[in-house]
Structure formats: structure tokens, C-alpha cells
Amino acid sequence: MEGLNLLVERNIAPFVVFQGETLLTALGKMSGNKSGFLCVIDSRGHATGILTDGDVRRWLTSREFISLEEDALEAANADFTKLSVDADARDIEAAFSSRIRAVPLLDAAGRVAAIAFARSGAMAIGDRRIGAEEPCYIIAEIGNNHQGELEIAKRLIDVAVEAGADCAKFQMRDMTSLYRSGGRADDPSQDLGAQYTLDLLARFNLGEKELFAAFDYCQKRGIEPLCTPWDLVSLEALERYGMRGYKIASADLTNHELVSAVAATGKPLICSTGMAREAEIKELVQLLRAEGAMFSLLHTNSTYPAPFKDINLQYMDRLAEIGGCPCGYSGHERGIAVPIAAVARGANIIEKHITEDRSQEGNDHKVSLLPLELGEMVRGIRAVEESLGSRDQRTLTQGELMNREILAKSLQAAVDIPIGTEISDEMIVIQSPGQGLQPNRRGELIGRVARRDILAATPFFPTDLEDERISARHYKFDRPWGIPVRWHDYKKMLEISSPDFLEYHLSYRDMEVELKDWFVKPLNVGYVVHAPELFKGDHTLDLAATDVDYRRQSIDELQRLIDLTRDLKQWHNVSGDPLIVTNMGGFSTAHALPVSIRPELYERIEESLAQLDLEGVEIVPQTMPPYPWHFGGQSYHNLFMDPNEIAAFCEKNKMRVCLDVSHSQLACNAFKWSMKEFCEVVGPHTAHLHIVDALGVDGEGMQIGEGNIDFHMIAEVLRKTCPNASFVPEIWQGHKDSGLGFWIALDRLETLLANSAIEADSVFSGKLAV
Incomplete structure (x- = not known):
């Protein structure tokens, strides 16, 4: 298999099941090791069969009566490939195919001593997988930029964490064994360059105790510690610590003794290829495959700083061909442009040096990033990753x-x-x-x-x-329902359907009309008003704005809307206070704001609301998505997304909200929240509902059934938590073609829930919003 990255796993316990253990036990183990593979062994450790998830499925379908208490060997394949643990890597590689993804390796006594796995194009350090389908693995190289001081090392670890790097990397040297004359900087026989380097290392090297303390601090801060062992003594120390992966420096690429020793640990390796000829890189790859190592290669130019003309990023493609493994880039050039470009070209790993001060002594400082630059690089890489998309798909956003x-x-x-x-x-x-x-x-x-x-x-x-058209009809729901309208189309909507209320969606120009020009007599339906998103002068309503003048304008515009909403009452034969649905603000344009400042934003909203005359109306803030669209442009929302924050705001201010299920599903998708739990928390504070589908993290306003919302679940939760809340189907552009999008949505909602179990044991009558 071309490009096979072979892993020989000597810790076989997660991948074996004993003959006599049940199929249920085997399935549990298979689920736990996430390999879809188990080797069945007898009491002496001999392999007696191979069990895959496919074997289990075939066995199940062949049985008239099924019992998971049967012996796992019953479902196993007794005709399987096995090899000697001493087999050449090329022979092991040759045993793999699209059907065979794991091979047990036996010792001289026939016992399973190891298992070889095919890892094509992927590797892992700890729980973090690295490969083409994964986010780029970003290494903040501290090296010796700690200047021999543990406190500086810890501060640089903090820099890496705050920037969003995946790993903080160090270097470890045993000066006595690594250099002749015990690494004495005053050795007169050393060349000038070597003497300079030895002097720096002698003064800035961290000892074992301090390095281990730095690694412990990494663990405490939740970032992976990684280290380059420059010698066998250092490797032995790092193994004692329990390092989960290793970096091989460019200078040791041809040091096969050290490379073999590191590979023998069974830990994943990241190997820099600076200063190496292609033939030497091929030798390294051959050696690593022979050792059964899980590895990756980094394209590197080991000049400090490296001129841009010498970087040759395109060679990464060749490196991937040679290694058949994840590849990346380790940069010694100035700035952040090249590593970001490397990710655009497919780099799976990026390594860059970091420092507190580029003027400090030592070559690495000159090519290192300052804290703010590291953060900028990480954000740039993540933006590039997000923008790459698929070459086979063109989707309109x-x-x-x-x-x-x-x-x-x-x-x-x-x-x-x-x-x-x-x-x-x-x-x-x-x-x-x-x-x-x-x-x-x-x-x-x-x-x-x-x-x-x-x-x-x-x-x-x-x-x-089309030959057929869906038309409006008279719908029945067990809670108030309405449709979104504008001044110009509400009469037509009332002629063809019978909503309980209208939800007027206003532009800032709609607020300037004379109501008597649009109404002849009072209507026998209720009404809700949806505030404009945009006011005159490109002003987006923001009651949390830091700019005092901007916030004052938002307050004034919202007061105008409140006054208009009160005036509408004379044109509707209804009692009670009409609802005003609005986005309260708290958005940002460049990036999401830190969670820590949200309380301050909510307080500003409370201060703004206190300046409004709310008599006769009820303001209901709308739940928001993380990446809202404002007239074709995307921004970031920060408020009214988190269910617990929403509930706390409502309880504190005695307010209710408009639960937009599309917006909230997008927030749940983005932040890995449960939509069911979201609705359980926000439902009791809900006065009004916007019912519409959603997809991904920013696909809002979709037609019912064209996104990923579980409407059956939502209906059940909302029946219990807000049975009297009103709703509209707020399909994007649903008003076009005489409201076709709304009628399709209402039809689909009835069909979806009329066939659900909810209808049988509730008062829902098969509708969503009941």
C-alpha cells in the first residue's frame, strides 16, 4: 500500500480478547480501542482468530437465534494473516490491503507479541490526531528561549496556551555525553561557531528537574508538552517522565542510533528535515518504517533567519510523497506569512519559535514570534483552515x-x-x-x-x-400561530389563511409611514412587531454598545419602534400588551469577544432598557446564533446564545424571550451543546417562537426538513415548558410567491408531527407549536 504509515503496537491488551470471553465483552473492547479489530487468543497467548465489526455483522445475519453471551471465537475469522515479530517492515507492509488493516505479530513461541496497524496519512499525540482531516497541529517551540529560567519557561507556556497552540516544545541535552570535553564552552579546540553555541547552552540549559517542572506546568495548563532529546541520556530521562511524543531535530536526521532508540519507545515522532539531502530523508523514512514507528515529517530550512527565497514551500508536496505520512513546516523565517501559507498548501503541523524579547541573546530569538504574533499566526491558520472547504463542492452560502x-x-x-x-x-x-x-x-x-x-x-x-402549486389554507394549531408580513402584503395573507396574529417585520422606512394609509378598520387578529435589524445610516441596533453616542441612537430608535407598536393597537381588536421581538445587540465584527466581558455587556443592555418607556408593550429579546448575517455580511454574536445566561437575564429582569429555534440550534452546533437541554432551560422563559430549520453553524432560516433540527424533540420539550407561547414559521424569504415558503413550512410541520408519537399522548394534535 503506497504511503502506508505502519504502527507496531506492543501494548496489545486493548486489542485482544481471550477465547471463552463473550461477544458482548468483545464488542465493548472493540468500541473502546476504536480500531474495529480484535485478536482472539487462547490461554497461552496464541492467536486463534481475528474479529472485526464486519465479522460480527456477518455472524449476526447468519444466525436464527442471537445471543451475545456466546464465545467471541464463534464469530471470529480463523483464516487470518499473521507474521513474525521479527519480520522485515517491507514484508509486514506487503501483508496489508484494503481488506487487511491489522496483522498480529508472533514471537518464537507463537504468542502474540505485537500488532501492526496501517495508519495511512494520520498519527496521534495523546488524544490529538494529526493528519489531513484534522486541524493543523500547532507547536510553539520554546527550545532554550527560556534563558535557563523556569519562570520564563512558564510564562512562555502561558503565551502558547493563550494563543491557542496545541503543544509547547522544549529541548533536552546532557552536555556531558553530547559534547567532547564534557561540553566545556572554554574548550580551545572548538571552532568559533561551536564555542559560541556551547557557551549559550552552558548558561541557558534547563536541568532535568526544571524541565520536568515545565512539563508538569504544561499539563496543568492543558497543553501538550513535547521535547527534543539530543542524546540517549536525555531520551532515557524523558521516558522516565512519560513523554507522549518526541521531536527529532534536523541535526539528528542522520543520527540513526538516536532515531532508532526514539522509535523503539513506540511513541509518535515528528522529524524535521532541515540541512538534509533527499537521499538522507529517504533513508530516515526507510528506518522509521522498519522500526514500525508512527511519524511525520517537517519541511525545514535551518538558516536563522531563513531568507524567503530559500524556503521552497512546494517541496512539502514531495516530502509527503516520500514519507507517506502527515507533513508540515517548521519555520525559521521572520514573520507569520509563510506558516499560514504552508497550511494553505496542506501542512498538517506548524512549528514556530516563541520568545518574550527578540533582542535577547541567542540565534533562536531572532526568528521567534512575540506573544501577540503567535496569537495572530494561530488565528490566521484557523481562518485559512476554515476557508479551505472542498474542491468538489460549490455551495451558495x-x-x-x-x-x-x-x-x-x-x-x-x-x-x-x-x-x-x-x-x-x-x-x-x-x-x-x-x-x-x-x-x-x-x-x-x-x-x-x-x-x-x-x-x-x-x-x-x-x-x-411547475405543474402543481402548494396554496395557503386554514390551519389549526393548539397554540396561537401567525405569519410574518409587511405593510404591503398583510391583507393578501389574511385573505388566503386564518392566522391568530400577524408578525409585522419592519424596515426603518416602514417606521416612517402613516398607519392610516395602510389600515381602513381594526383587524380581528393579534400582532407582534419585529424590530428592524438596520436603521437609517447603516445603524445596527446595539443596546450593549460601548460607544455612548451609538448606544444613545439605538435607544432612540427602539423608542420610536415602541411608540409605533402602541399606535398599532388602535388597528387591532385585541387586549394585552403586544410583543416586540428584537436583537438586543452585543455583536462584534472581527472575532468573538471573551466570555469574561459578557456580564458587562448584559449590564449595559439593562441600563439601556431602563431608559425606555415600555408602557403597553413587552420587549422580548431574540435568542441569537454565533455567526449572524447582517444584510449579506457575517459578524459574531456574544449575547443571548448561552441558555444559562438567557435564563439568568430573564429571571433578573423579569423578562421573556423569543426562542428562535434556528438561531439556537446553530449555537448548539457551534458550541457542542444539547438542543434538548437548551430548550429545557430557555423554554420556561419563552413568550414567542420562531420556527425554522438550521444547518451547520451559520445556515439559518432554512425550510423545515432541510436542516438538522429534531422538531419532534423540540415540540415535546416546548409543550411542557411553554405551552402557551405563540409562533410563526420564519422561513427566510418565505413571503415570496404569495407566502409559499410559509405554507410549505406549515404543511411540513403538520406532516412531521402528525406521524410522531407525540400526537398519541399529548394535546399537540400533530403540530409543532402546541
């Missing part, structure tokens, strides 16, 4: 869809087209905005018979190319 609506063109009716009319070319015009059929579908439209009355200067929609 939510932001692109929003801007396509605004900026693109669509097919619109040039004249009124009565239902039943055959659509001709001259009836079609291409105009902005792009809210309907795209211009490239003009040919499909010509010759179709209009299935609805199409007014001039309105867009054609995809449904105009």
Missing part, C-alpha cells in the same frame, strides 16, 4: 444568497399576465432585484401557461415552471 437577492437580476413580468395565458418572450423582462427566476431560465418559462395571475413588474418564481 447564506450571505451569498442574501446578496444574490439584492444585487442579481431576475425574470419579471413586463405586463399583467392573467391566469391561463401562455407566456411569450415579450411578456418577460430582466430586472433587479434577483428575487425570482434567474435570467438563464428564460427559455424554460417561454411557452408555459400561467397558473396564477401575474402582475406587471413582479417576478416569476420556480413554481411558475
